[in-house]
Amino acid sequence: MINWKNFDTLNSYEELMNVAPVNLVEAMTGDNGAERVKKYSVPMAAGMAFNYGAKSVDDNILDVLAKLAKEAQLTEKYEALYNGEVINTGEKRLVLHQLTRGQLGNDVVVDGVNKREFYLNELKKITEFVNKVHNGEITNAAGEKFTTVVQIGIGGSDLGPRAIYLALENWAKVHDTLKMKAQFISNVDPDDAAAVLSNIDVAHSLFIVVSKSGTTLETLTNESFVKDALAKAGLDASKHMLAVTSETSPLAKSDDYLAAFFMDDYIGGRYSSTSGVGGVVLSLAFGNKVFADFLEGATEADITAKNEDLLQNPAMLDALIGVYERNVLGYGATAVLPYSQALSRFPAHLQQADMESNGKSVNRYGEPVNYVTGPIIYGEPGTNGQHSFYQLLHQGTDIVPLQFVGFKNSQMGSDVIIEGSTSQQKLCANVAAQIVAFACGKDDTNLNKKFEGGRPSSIIIGEQLEPKSLGALLSHFENKIMFQGFVWNLNSFDQEGVQLGKVLAKKVLAHDTDGALKVYSDLLNI
């Protein structure tokens, strides 16, 4: 029997609030530090490891976090989720994104439809369609192969697929599996679509309109923008456009599309990269095998997240350490710092996934909570960030917990030896150095050159960023966010906070405004 209780009503909440803190500088210095880093590591899916040696925890705190995990019934709640309970209570929806990639849990049947079969069938449709595009069965009107695919979508229909595409583009090049170049149009700013269109050959491009509801303002507007461009080029838009939507949406049965692929209300936008939302564009770009491997990595991580032993469950551990940092230590933000240029947009995806899921002030019953919830998430790849905002991270007045990601090997394998080391070695040396610099600091009589240390970080280490490890990485963070939502007793799967702006924007466009809104509208010449 699952109890949905507020975090601060749990016995372990009190215990956690009063736990003795760790002196991270001491803990990480000398032989003890070395032992700690060896010990505080847990295997992740796809051969990766989550190392939390430099986090402000010790065995005692981890014991309390394990109690919290049990008392908050994290494993049971996760089971309930993938077995099809109505976890998105506000919208009365199941939460089934794990089903799009794996075989977790029971069959889930809704209105007579077996959802596992439904998602598998959509994946099969995608696979077949992609094969036909790649082998030239489906071509443009001139019988020529398509070379470019353009995703038209915003939010979850953009950030995840775009981050994944960029993460694998160069890997795919060297593995000779970059089948089509992908581009993305998201912003309602007309310059976004215009710029993309000016960079591609529309006659050889497929466009995917991605909107679950089929009513997203930005996406429909950009679809029209693209259709205009196709018409001006003398092309039949319906031979160039695909839809990814729900079966009940206005896009679903339209003749405007070469093909339509379906998801449903049980796949939240920010969790949709493993559904057709990511599947069509990524399979067209990289081929079906790459997307299948990506799903396999995600599945592995989903399975790892089932482990009831906190110390063997990296997503749950990452989540609970984050809760300790947020609610006990009082840190308001987390920086995501991948030491991999290919992950340049992965922090932007996590920013949505996390902040839209857990940036909330009421619990799943709509009652105000008396504790802070989701932190700010931001980040840039290292080493670039080192030359940018790390100054504040090292010496600023607020402490920001850090989430590093690093890989032993580069993607493209092209490298150069300078001063006895490769670029990849320099990259890895920098992330190792940063972890220790943040944790241990350095004393100096000149306080301007002094580093307090005590700034906690974790690192996920993998062999190489490739489809499987990327899938595991995506799923790790999705599950981390889910577990944090469970602890905070939030509904992590709705987003009511985005509604008011939409309503007011419509009023502005209808010139139905007064007061301050009218003045701003006038100032902006609307």
Next chain:
Amino acid sequence: MINWKNFDTLNSYEELMNVAPVNLVEAMTGDNGAERVKKYSVPMAAGMAFNYGAKSVDDNILDVLAKLAKEAQLTEKYEALYNGEVINTGEKRLVLHQLTRGQLGNDVVVDGVNKREFYLNELKKITEFVNKVHNGEITNAAGEKFTTVVQIGIGGSDLGPRAIYLALENWAKVHDTLKMKAQFISNVDPDDAAAVLSNIDVAHSLFIVVSKSGTTLETLTNESFVKDALAKAGLDASKHMLAVTSETSPLAKSDDYLAAFFMDDYIGGRYSSTSGVGGVVLSLAFGNKVFADFLEGATEADITAKNEDLLQNPAMLDALIGVYERNVLGYGATAVLPYSQALSRFPAHLQQADMESNGKSVNRYGEPVNYVTGPIIYGEPGTNGQHSFYQLLHQGTDIVPLQFVGFKNSQMGSDVIIEGSTSQQKLCANVAAQIVAFACGKDDTNLNKKFEGGRPSSIIIGEQLEPKSLGALLSHFENKIMFQGFVWNLNSFDQEGVQLGKVLAKKVLAHDTDGALKVYSDLLNI
């Protein structure tokens, strides 16, 4: 006589701490709200305006902030800076980036060199060189024109120039002044350079190595990477490479470069976009006229920042409202939200400019301060952000002040009318709607759909994002950061916090490690 005093020793500090707060929901509702938005607006350079109607201030708070401005001697300190005093006290350096773009203040002579003339002369050298490249006097070995320019630099040598290039690329296309495509290599991750090189035609590319010291690890490594590629293509690297550096650097007199352009220690990396660091790549990409217009906009904003009347000085006003939000209201972050896809990387530039300047815990004399300093800065373009992290901004447990930017007109002029409005109108309607939604909120008996409001924002409104307004925007934020540094009594122009990581990374590469650092090095296979 200038007094450098800690913020909390000023009389106006106490007064500010005890000032009556504004109820922003009330203040922004109804006719009063409309009046407020009309009144709380100040002209900026290049025809823009800074509107702070939705900030949590009133006439009373603004009075106290004006007292603070006087007592902290903000205008005098700015004058001292551009007249050549040693404002970067830690490194005993002048701070002269304003001189690279304008004629502010006295002549500054250092070691017999008139710095104004020095910077102007470098600009002239750049202009002449760029003309020769564009008119075909300088070509590759085969006598063919260069078509691509690649900047190799990191931090300030990357973020600002890259953000500016992206901001003007599409504008330049439609104004027929995109002379060369620009690319950027920054990360020591070998995949960064490999990916850029796989996308360009090296035989028709110029590469600019940008490092003030001439010793930046990432940049020198990437230079070697590129030279390898040029050698493999049978090309003479010295005919393809330029340097932007200081006269005393190892790069300055080398035969390895087609030309070298100079800056000096008085131009901080994050303030160097208006020097040769931005000048060479931007002038090659867009032509000299565009860069000259960009500098003109920056100069105008520098002049506006001289105004002693707080209410007529947008940079100072923006700075002081930010101080009030940070030190009195206790907000830890600021989100930068440009409603312009072209400004996609401008928040990343501001992230460095701000966080590296003011993310510090000691004052300019190296004494600890007892108040919080620089906030976290992050952001993404709207409307994309609306579908990402705005959920937390609207309904999260922490308040985040917002810095909007919007333009009445798009850059490319290509648009489409859907449901009676253009995309540009939709874009502007959204930013207007968001400001009011954040400020006023909306009540609802379902607390999940309730918006507390009271979330402060400002907006900078311009006609169009073009070279001059972009220059003004850049300079506005530089001056805002400078004024905040003055209030907090920081040295905003050093970055000692980046040193420790460099030292430890060298140890890792030399295999001179023990303890935790050795374990991390082993885990990462270094």
